[in-house]
Amino acid sequence: MELTRRGIMAMGAGVAAATLLPALPARAAVEDAIAEFTGGAPVGEGGIALDTPEIAENGNTVPVSVSAPGAVSIMLLAAGNPSPDVATFNFGPLAATQSASTRIRLAGTQDVVAIAKMSDGSFVQARNEVKVTIGGCGG
Amino acid sequence: MADVKPRVRVPSTASAGETIVIKTLINHTMESGQRKDSSGNPIPRQIINRFTAEFNGETVVDVELEPAISTNPYFEFEATVPETGEFKFTWYDDDGSVYETTSEVEVS
Numbered sequence: 398m399e400l401t402r403r404g405i406m407a408m409g410a411g412v413a414a415a416t417l418l419p420a421l422p423a424r425a426a427v428e429d430a431i432a433e434f435t436g437g438a439p440v441g442e443g444g445i446a447l448d449t450p451e452i453a454e455n456g457n458t459v460p461v462s463v464s465a466p467g468a469v470s471i472m473l474l475a476a477g478n479p480s481p482d483v484a485t486f487n488f489g490p491l492a493a494t495q496s497a498s499t500r501i502r503l504a505g506t507q508d509v510v511a512i513a514k515m516s517d518g519s520f521v522q523a524r525n526e527v528k529v530t531i532g533g534c535g536g
Numbered sequence: 537m538a539d540v541k542p543r544v545r546v547p548s549t550a551s552a553g554e555t556i557v558i559k560t561l562i563n564h565t566m567e568s569g570q571r572k573d574s575s576g577n578p579i580p581r582q583i584i585n586r587f588t589a590e591f592n593g594e595t596v597v598d599v600e601l602e603p604a605i606s607t608n609p610y611f612e613f614e615a616t617v618p619e620t621g622e623f624k625f626t627w628y629d630d631d632g633s634v635y636e637t638t639s640e641v642e643v644s
Binding site: 457458459462480482483484485487488489490491493494496497499502503 | 568591600604606609611618
């Protein structure tokens, strides 16, 4: 195939559309996942610490720590993944602290969201952006 | 998956009411269901969908896992040990397999 300026412009537009389009439904899926967890209750700020790397070289394994003293459960979401759910931690009576660390997959640069359900029924969230060099969802 | 081997790190002794750090790892591909094989067919999802840690029957953590958890799921958390007893860690696979391991803690 001969490379023409017109051809390159068309390809560029196609790539831009392909990367932008899937981002829109994913955002709605995050709102849905949050609403399902909170039951539509308002979500506050503070009282929850989410520790993520600023830049992750490999999206296949990104270390994440979350801590929310007094939480009953904490849900982790990755806003830019094909499916935003990551994990839900439910803490029992013998959990010394309401904190946990794990390793997650991120498809690309995106926000990681943690939402904690407190023992009094309120919700708080924290949101960190993680820049990913190599995505972690196959493809 | 026959060669799944859970590994946990738990201190063998503790004082009553002490907070101890527990680290767990299990080797598992955590096939997300998003990938395709070389001929373009989607590889079916097979992940560990639940992990629990109990001490003498009382829950420490109960985690629901989604495909976004990395290969060889790793968890680190903190537990209180009120008395001498046994931690029981359980992983639940999509294919119905259950992997278990236990770890004794002596409280002095």
